[in-house]
Amino acid sequence: MKQVIIIGGGVTGVLSAWELARAGHAVTLVEARALGNGSSSRSAAAIRAQFGVPSTVRGLVYAERFFRDWTRTFPQSQPCFKENGYLFLYNYAADPEAIRRTVELQRAAGLAEVEFLDKAGVDERWPYLDTIGVASASWCPRDGFLFPSIIYQDGAEAARALGAAVVQNDAVVGAETSGGRAAAVRLASGRRIEGDVFVNATGFLANATSKLFGGRELPIKVERRYLYFLAGLKADSDWGLGLEEFPRLPMIVTPTGAYCRPDNAQLMTGWLQFARPAEAALDNQDEIEPGYGLGLGEYGPAVRKEIAQVLPAVEDMGKIAAATSGFYDTTPDHNPLFGYDGKVENLIHAVGLSGHGVMHAPFSALIVAELVGRGRDAASLELPSGLGPVDLRLFALDRAFDRCEGMVI
Ligand SMILES: Cc1cc2nc3c(=O)[nH]c(=O)nc-3n(C[C@H](O)[C@H](O)[C@H](O)COP(=O)(O)OP(=O)(O)OC[C@H]3O[C@@H](n4cnc5c(N)ncnc54)[C@H](O)[C@@H]3O)c2cc1C
Structure with missing residues (x-):
C-alpha cells in the first residue's frame, strides 16, 4: 500500500483516484478549484474506439465497456454514455x-x-x-458521447467511499524534494501532504506542475x-x-x-x-x-x-x-504521456491527452494504477476481460514520437 497524491481533479485524476483506492492504496486527490474545472467540463466528450493504433483501440474498447457498465459499477450514479x-x-x-x-x-x-x-x-x-x-x-x-460531470462528480464520490481524500479549492503550489525524490506537496492554504508517489494529472498545466517538482519539461x-x-x-x-x-x-x-x-x-x-x-x-x-x-x-x-x-x-x-x-x-504524435519523470523518481505524469482525454479516462486510470503498483515504467499492460495486451511504450515519456495517432480531430 502506498500513499499516492494525485494532482488535478479532472476525469484523469478522478478515475485514477478510484482505481488506486480500489487497489488498496491510500489516495489523496488535490484539485486547485472545483472538480472538472479544467478541460473536462469544457469538452465535446465524444467517445470512440476508432483509432489508428491497435493498443489505443483496445484501450478504448475497454473504456467504452467501462462507461457502458457505469451504473453497475457505481449504482448510486446515472448513465454517463449515450x-x-x-x-x-x-x-x-x-x-x-x-x-x-x-x-x-x-x-x-x-x-x-x-x-x-x-x-x-x-x-x-x-x-x-x-x-x-x-x-x-x-x-x-x-x-457516442459522454457526460463528463457525472464521471468526475460520481467517480470522486466512489473514490471517497473507498477511503480516498478529495481536496478541492486548494492548489498545489510547491513540492519538497531531496535526492531526486519528492516527499511532500505544499498547498495554497499552507497545508502540507506527504506521499510515496505523486501523480501529475493537471492536463494543460502539466509543465507548470512538473516544474514545481523540479521535473522534466514535457513535450506538450x-x-x-x-x-x-x-x-x-x-x-x-x-x-x-x-x-x-x-x-x-x-x-x-x-x-x-x-x-x-x-x-x-x-x-x-x-x-x-x-x-x-x-x-x-x-x-x-x-x-x-x-x-x-x-x-x-x-x-x-x-x-x-x-x-x-x-x-x-x-x-x-x-x-x-x-x-x-x-x-x-x-503531444507531437497525439498519443498521451504516461510514465515516471526520471528526474524525480517518484513522480508519474498522466498528461498530454491530445484531445481524447475524457474518453480515455478509464484506460488512463488503469495505466496509472499499473505504474504505481510496479513502482517503475512498464512495457505492457494486460487489459481485463480478455481484451488483450496494450503496448505501454506507445505512451512512454522517452519515446521517439514516430508512431503517430492519425485518427484525431
Ligand atoms: C473544446 C474541447 C473539445 C474536446 N473534445 C473531446 C472529445 O470529444 N472527447 C474527448 O475524450 N476529449 C475531448 N477533449 C479533451 C478532453 O477534454 C481532455 O483531454 C480531458 O478533459 C483531460 O482531462 P484531465 O483530467 O487530464 O485534465 P483536466 O480536465 O484539464 O484537469 C486538470 C485539473 O488539474 C487542475 N490543476 C491544475 N493545476 C493544479 C495545481 N497546481 N494544483 C491542483 N490542481 C491543479 C485543474 O484545475 C484541472 O481541474 C476536448 C477538449 C476541449 C477543450
Whole structure:
C-alpha cells in the first residue's frame, strides 16, 4: 500500500483516484478549484474506439465497456454514455483502401462493430446528410458521447467511499524534494501532504506542475479549441431530419474535420482548423479570442457553414446560441504521456491527452494504477476481460514520437 497524491481533479485524476483506492492504496486527490474545472467540463466528450493504433483501440474498447457498465459499477450514479455512434466521413482525396485497412486493424484489435461504408451506404442510413463530395466513411454504432460531470462528480464520490481524500479549492503550489525524490506537496492554504508517489494529472498545466517538482519539461503543446451550440430543431426539418431523429444523431465528422452531435436540445459543433495557440491558464479558459466569436467573418459562423454542407438541417436550427472554449494539451504524435519523470523518481505524469482525454479516462486510470503498483515504467499492460495486451511504450515519456495517432480531430 502506498500513499499516492494525485494532482488535478479532472476525469484523469478522478478515475485514477478510484482505481488506486480500489487497489488498496491510500489516495489523496488535490484539485486547485472545483472538480472538472479544467478541460473536462469544457469538452465535446465524444467517445470512440476508432483509432489508428491497435493498443489505443483496445484501450478504448475497454473504456467504452467501462462507461457502458457505469451504473453497475457505481449504482448510486446515472448513465454517463449515450451510444449514438460515431461517423467519420471522407472525401475523394482520402484513399478508401487505407480507410478499409484501418477498419480491419480496428476489428482485429477488438472493435467488432466498426464498418467501412461507401457513399451509397451512407446515403441509405442517413438520408438527411448531403453526401456530395463524400466518397466513403467509417462507422461504429458502439461509440457516442459522454457526460463528463457525472464521471468526475460520481467517480470522486466512489473514490471517497473507498477511503480516498478529495481536496478541492486548494492548489498545489510547491513540492519538497531531496535526492531526486519528492516527499511532500505544499498547498495554497499552507497545508502540507506527504506521499510515496505523486501523480501529475493537471492536463494543460502539466509543465507548470512538473516544474514545481523540479521535473522534466514535457513535450506538450497547448492549444485553444472552441465549441459552438446551435439552438437545435424546433420542428421537422425541410431537409429531412425529423424531430424524433434529432436526439439520435451520431457524432458526425465531416471530410474537413468539422464535427457535430446533439447536446440535449442543441446541436454542438466544432472544428479544429484555424484555432491558434493561446496563453493557457485556469482563469482564461472561457475567453473567446478576437475572430472566434459569432459575428460575420468570425470562426463560429464558419463552423456552422461547414457543418451545414453535410447536415443541411442546420439551416433550420437558427443562429449560434452559445460558444465555449477550453484547452487541448497535445503531444507531437497525439498519443498521451504516461510514465515516471526520471528526474524525480517518484513522480508519474498522466498528461498530454491530445484531445481524447475524457474518453480515455478509464484506460488512463488503469495505466496509472499499473505504474504505481510496479513502482517503475512498464512495457505492457494486460487489459481485463480478455481484451488483450496494450503496448505501454506507445505512451512512454522517452519515446521517439514516430508512431503517430492519425485518427484525431
Ligand atoms: C473544446 C474541447 C473539445 C474536446 N473534445 C473531446 C472529445 O470529444 N472527447 C474527448 O475524450 N476529449 C475531448 N477533449 C479533451 C478532453 O477534454 C481532455 O483531454 C480531458 O478533459 C483531460 O482531462 P484531465 O483530467 O487530464 O485534465 P483536466 O480536465 O484539464 O484537469 C486538470 C485539473 O488539474 C487542475 N490543476 C491544475 N493545476 C493544479 C495545481 N497546481 N494544483 C491542483 N490542481 C491543479 C485543474 O484545475 C484541472 O481541474 C476536448 C477538449 C476541449 C477543450
